[in-house]
Amino acid sequence: xxxxxxxxEGYVLVLYIVMLSCCLxxxxxxxxxxxxxxxxxxxxxxxxxxGSDTMVNLAQAWAEVYYGVSDTVSVEVSxxxxxxxxxxxxxxxxxxxxxxxxxxxxxxxQAMENTxxxxxxxxxxxxxxxxxxxxENPLDKITIPQLxxxxxxxxxxxxxxxxxxxxxxxxxxxxxxxxRQSNSGTYFYFREALLGKExxxxxxxxxxxxxxxxxxxxxxxxxxxxxxxxGYATDHVKMLEVAITSDEPYYAPNLExxxxxxxxxxxxxxxxxxxxxxxEAKAYLDWIFSAEGQKIVEELGFVPLESN
Amino acid sequence: MNNQxxxxxxxxxxxxxxxxxxxxxxxxxxIIFVFGIFFFVFKEGAGFLFGGLDIWEFLTSxxxxxxxxxxxxxxxxxxxxxxFSVTALAMLIAVPFGLGAAIFVSEFxxxxxRETFKIVIELLAAxxxxxxxxxxxxxxxxxxxxxFNAPIGLTMLNGGIMLALMSVPIIVSIAxxxxxxxxxxxxxxAEALGATRxxxxxxxxxxxxxxxxxxxxxxxxxxxxxxxxxxxxxTGHSVNIPSGPLSWIRTLTATIAAELGEVAQGDEHYQVxxxxxxxxxxITFVVNLIADLVIKGIRQS
Numbered sequence: 048x049x050x051x052x053x054x055x056e057g058y059v060l061v062l063y064i065v066m067l068s069c070c071l072x073x074x075x076x077x078x079x080x081x082x083x084x085x086x087x088x089x090x091x092x093x094x095x096x097x098g099s100d101t102m103v104n105l106a107q108a109w110a111e112v113y114y115g116v117s118d119t120v121s122v123e124v125s126x127x128x129x130x131x132x133x134x135x136x137x138x139x140x141x142x143x144x145x146x147x148x149x150x151x152x153x154x155x156x157q158a159m160e161n162t163x164x165x166x167x168x169x170x171x172x173x174x175x176x177x178x179x180x181x182x183e184n185p186l187d188k189i190t191i192p193q194l195x196x197x198x199x200x201x202x203x204x205x206x207x208x209x210x211x212x213x214x215x216x217x218x219x220x221x222x223x224x225x226x227r228q229s230n231s232g233t234y235f236y237f238r239e240a241l242l243g244k245e246x247x248x249x250x251x252x253x254x255x256x257x258x259x260x261x262x263x264x265x266x267x268x269x270x271x272x273x274x275x276x277x278g279y280a281t282d283h284v285k286m287l288e289v290a291i292t293s294d295e296p297y298y299a300p301n302l303e304x305x306x307x308x309x310x311x312x313x314x315x316x317x318x319x320x321x322x323x324x325x326x327e328a329k330a331y332l333d334w335i336f337s338a339e340g341q342k343i344v345e346e347l348g349f350v351p352l353e354s355n
Numbered sequence: 356m357n358n359q360x361x362x363x364x365x366x367x368x369x370x371x372x373x374x375x376x377x378x379x380x381x382x383x384x385x386i387i388f389v390f391g392i393f394f395f396v397f398k399e400g401a402g403f404l405f406g407g408l409d410i411w412e413f414l415t416s417x418x419x420x421x422x423x424x425x426x427x428x429x430x431x432x433x434x435x436x437x438x439f440s441v442t443a444l445a446m447l448i449a450v451p452f453g454l455g456a457a458i459f460v461s462e463f464x465x466x467x468x469r470e471t472f473k474i475v476i477e478l479l480a481a482x483x484x485x486x487x488x489x490x491x492x493x494x495x496x497x498x499x500x501x502x503f504n505a506p507i508g509l510t511m512l513n514g515g516i517m518l519a520l521m522s523v524p525i526i527v528s529i530a531x532x533x534x535x536x537x538x539x540x541x542x543x544x545a546e547a548l549g550a551t552r553x554x555x556x557x558x559x560x561x562x563x564x565x566x567x568x569x570x571x572x573x574x575x576x577x578x579x580x581x582x583x584x585x586x587x588x589x590t591g592h593s594v595n596i597p598s599g600p601l602s603w604i605r606t607l608t609a610t611i612a613a614e615l616g617e618v619a620q621g622d623e624h625y626q627v628x629x630x631x632x633x634x635x636x637x638i639t640f641v642v643n644l645i646a647d648l649v650i651k652g653i654r655q656s
Contacts, residue, residue: 130617137620154619219506228592228613229422230624247423250433250594253509253603256587256613260492267496270506 098132098145129232147232164322173350177277188288216269224252225273278348400629437604444515453526480524491589514590522575533567583608
């Protein structure tokens with residue numbers, strides 16, 4: 048009986064140790080996720096910052112560096128999507144909302160009704176949406192009308208050979224469209240850039256839940272094409288050069304092309320505050336616009352404001 | 356003896372009534388919660404459910420375009436099919452494994468091995484669903500690509516396997532309890548008549564534990580229908596009429612989880628997501644009702 052008990056306890060212990068070591072491993076891999084600088088500083092004023100998944104890495108990097116810059120403020124960052132940020136802004140539970148799309152008039156109105164303050168818009172950087180394929184895909188460039196036929200409702204490009212390539216890694220030759228959940232800011236922007244306001248995306252795409260997941264899945268899938276911020280590129284994927292039409296030159300999604308506004312799928316990144324920002328929030332935004340803040344934008348694969 | 360009773364007798368009624376009313380409150384509160392949740396979900400969705408939503412289209416159209424700018428369409432047929440197909444597949448895998456494991460643990464195991472098994476199974480039940488989803492997204496994705504030569508591993512099969520792994524612990528522990536509840540005299544009687552071990556299980560134990568086993572399977576199925584995070588990550592999350600285990604799908608629950616966070620409150624889309632909640636509520640209600648009727652039917656016959 049006691050031996051049994053001992054064995055049982057031993058088992059649980061071993062399993063816990065295994066789980067714990069897994070946890071530690073996970074932790075070291077993703078140490079910059081979750082809230083940054085949230086701990087152990089009761090004296091510091093807290094700026095709550097929430098919203099866009101596209102911007103969450105950027106917002107966290109800002110928060111981490113700003114923690115060293117200011118000794119009175121700590122910035123709490125969380126993601127969840129542009130809509131989440133706006134919803135929190137409307138409820139007045141955040142100081143600054145990150146948004147990869149513009150806040151709609153209806154949302155502005157709701158914020159006015161709820162909090163009595165109007166959301167004030169700041170453009171804090173630019174993001175180029177890169178079109179990704181698997182790194183062994185022979186395709187190098189694509190036009191917006193081609194993308195529209197791939198993604199658009201009743202589009203007529205469904206196979207890789209229609210793009211003039213032999214994608215040998217993809218046996219069925221069918222294009223697997225990777226997209227985002229239908230109310231993410233990235234989805235809205237990409238749809239508008241491709242199809243304008245009239246047409247919808249064809250159903251049947253894989254609607255993944257984050258900018259990172261899109262790149263991750265494409266890196267494992269020979270048949271896939273997808274879109275995500277250019278800062279999310281990895282060694283397993285390739286970014287395509289994009290042209291507005293087949294007569295125009297193709298441009299790669301990189302800093303120079305976005306700054307020169309030649310790359311066609313680039314958009315501004317926004318931060319919103321409730322009413323004109325004051326005090327610590329104003330200081331934080333000012334710092335984001337400073338050379339130091341904008342340097343971080345560039346380091347994370349986004350496009351800074353200054354050079355514009 | 357009598358004296359003692361009298362001593363405590365003075366205090367007991369007060370304490371007893373206190374405890375009794377507390378327990379009663381607990382019982383009533385669960386009912387209040389169920390109705391409260393139903394009322395809340397219904398209230399959020401009601402405005403659009405009775406004012407504008409074409410219910411027939413909602414249930415039979417496969418066109419899910421909640422964020423279209425000029426032609427919003429709310430058809431959940433593909434999502435309903437997705438939910439049912441992935442649950443069915445999960446049950447196809449989980450029921451034989453779960454019942455088999457339960458029979459093994461309760462009938463064939465040595466006591467020491469049984470303890471170990473039970474701990475491991477309990478541990479399996481304690482793994483959060485997002486971890487299962489993560490395993491589906493990374494490990495199982497690769498595995499399905501390698502084994503089935505599929506272009507992508509985020510499929511109904513992937514989600515089904517994840518759901519099966521999640522519901523097996525439930526099925527095993529409830530089914531094992533049901534088998535344990537069969538009196539030993541049944542086993543002894545059968546063995547005394549010269550029945551083999553297999554005959555004892557097949558002819559005596561399984562029929563005797565029928566209700567409990569059915570409850571185990573239904574609770575496993577309920578877990579699968581309600582599961583969200585794992586299917587969101589593992590099934591590809593694609594509005595698509597499933598054509599086989601290797602097609603990618605989207606479930607009702609995953610749709611709510613993926614879209615509710617980013618939708619403007621009070622919006623049509625927001626209300627439709629709550630109507631999907633009502634639909635899920637109805638589905639589980641019907642499943643439970645059928646389970647009740649089946650169990651009652653079995654009891655009567």
